[in-house]
Amino acid sequence: MTSSLMMESAANDGSGRIVVTRLTKQFGSVNAVNDLTFAVEPGTVTGFLGPNGSGKTTTLRMVLGLIAPTAGTATVNGVAFAQLDHPGRCVGAVLDSQGFHPGRKARQHLLVYTAALGVPDQRADEMLGLVGLTGAAGRKVGGYSLGMRQRLALAVALLGDPQVLVLDEPANGLDPEGIAWLRNFLKDFAGSGRTVLVSSHLLREVEQTVDAVVIISGGACVFQGSLKDLRGGQLPRVIVASADASTLARALVQAQITDVVWLPGGQLAVGGAGAQQIGQVALDAGIAVYGMQEEQADLERAFFALTAGQYTAAPTQQYPAQHPGPPRYGPPPGYGPR
Ligand SMILES: Nc1ncnc2c1ncn2[C@@H]1O[C@H](COP(=O)(O)OP(=O)(O)O)[C@@H](O)[C@H]1O
Ligand SMILES: [Mg+2]
The missing domain is CATH 3.40.50.300 (P-loop containing nucleotide triphosphate hydrolases)
Incomplete structure (x- = not known):
């Protein structure tokens, strides 16, 4: 031009x-x-x-x-x-x-x-x-x-x-x-x-x-x-499959690991701690851990979280304060995927 x-x-x-x-x-x-x-x-x-x-x-x-x-x-x-x-x-x-x-x-x-x-x-x-x-x-x-x-x-x-x-x-x-x-x-x-x-x-x-x-x-x-x-609005987290998710969740919170979210299927998504630290808490509490998977910050996950609004694996408090958060408006009447 x-x-x-x-x-x-x-x-x-x-x-x-x-x-x-x-x-x-x-x-x-x-x-x-x-x-x-x-x-x-x-x-x-x-x-x-x-x-x-x-x-x-x-x-x-x-x-x-x-x-x-x-x-x-x-x-x-x-x-x-x-x-x-x-x-x-x-x-x-x-x-x-x-x-x-x-x-x-x-x-x-x-x-x-x-x-x-x-x-x-x-x-x-x-x-x-x-x-x-x-x-x-x-x-x-x-x-x-x-x-x-x-x-x-x-x-x-x-x-x-x-x-x-x-x-x-x-x-x-x-x-x-x-x-x-x-x-x-x-x-x-x-x-x-x-x-x-x-x-x-x-x-x-x-x-x-x-x-x-x-x-x-x-x-x-x-x-x-x-x-x-x-x-950056997405923090890495660890997905934990264990024998007793509710006891593990309590033990984690007692160990000052408070970013703990329940996932459908009984797994926990734990932020702010590494697999090693989580494994130690579980061991101390006598809870068997069947598997742990470290999840990196993932753009696709952020996108789903923002657009679906109900993506349970990504709680809104993981976003920084300036982040607008999930949709403020629900789908309008008649709205739906085509
Ligand atoms: N001419 C139209 N008359 C009635 N509804 C429409 C018309 N164009 C789009 N819509 C509706 O508006 C919404 C947004 O559509 P659209 O802008 O095509 O979305 P996208 O491009 O993101 O797929 C949808 O619910 C769609 O059905
Ligand atoms: Mg279009």
């Missing part, structure tokens, strides 16, 4: 920031998005995470001006998407890669957009090359695989050389090679000072790509911060 492009719009602050403030969307009785506030900074890849049905797509559609919020605001470069003078050159988006005209060839498809955006046709060929579709440029999109459609959708999104990229579950349908390519591409894109907001229902999928995450559940924000903070 050149500075002259940024200056074209007076209302556009050129910051590359996405700011969502108290954003809310109701579909009838369904609270799809619930008082959601977060910011996405330029120069970073931000993961927008949540289980299926948690409100990711609805939020992104509001950011992109495709649907109106029930309440709250979403801005890009300081203004609502619809107020951007050259939205297609500020923001590139991949929301749904199913909408291509099946009879149209990929290159023809891109040329529709180069005309609309006012960029040279040569840009279409460059983007086809970038996403690895040069060899398939003359084929009809109807014969494309899902992964190829995702690549084509990304090529469309990049045509206007946007400052901000918004991608909804772009890894769907990509093979491992495609996912690795996308990861590097997004890192480079953000590394050049631009903004990436990428959604996924799988933390693992974006774990190696993102600098920051916004996690939503039931349409509400449950965590916002770096992966380091998310990981």
Whole structure:
């Protein structure tokens, strides 16, 4: 993005920031998005995470001006998407890669957009090359695989050389090679000072790509911060299987090991002590221990704890004080995994 492009719009602050403030969307009785506030900074890849049905797509559609919020605001470069003078050159988006005209060839498809955006046709060929579709440029999109459609959708999104990229579950349908390519591409894109907001229902999928995450559940924000903070909110613990969990729990507490949680199945999850120390307490109390397993801080566990809200193995007091904790809102009526 050149500075002259940024200056074209007076209302556009050129910051590359996405700011969502108290954003809310109701579909009838369904609270799809619930008082959601977060910011996405330029120069970073931000993961927008949540289980299926948690409100990711609805939020992104509001950011992109495709649907109106029930309440709250979403801005890009300081203004609502619809107020951007050259939205297609500020923001590139991949929301749904199913909408291509099946009879149209990929290159023809891109040329529709180069005309609309006012960029040279040569840009279409460059983007086809970038996403690895040069060899398939003359084929009809109807014969494309899902992964190829995702690549084509990304090529469309990049045509206007946007400052901000918004991608909804772009890894769907990509093979491992495609996912690795996308990861590097997004890192480079953000590394050049631009903004990436990428959604996924799988933390693992974006774990190696993102600098920051916004996690939503039931349409509400449950965590916002770096992966380091998310990981740091989880302490290592030891899972203990013993002959007498209740006596062992009492013995541990007497030994000043107070972070003891019952797990379904009668095991104890013990924090703040190592296996050796726990084994000694059990031995002193005369309780047989059948097994101990040390669990390291685990991002996936943190994610489940935040989004399921009822994941018993991760009590909320294990999070640091500044952590927002589990979802404050229960699932809205009619809400459920799809
Ligand atoms: N157009 C719509 N009409 C009614 N309900 C909708 C509509 N779009 C989404 N929803 C509902 O809003 C909730 C959030 O959906 P969505 O934003 O698609 O979640 P995600 O992208 O995280 O899977 C779901 O309960 C979904 O069924
Ligand atoms: Mg979605």
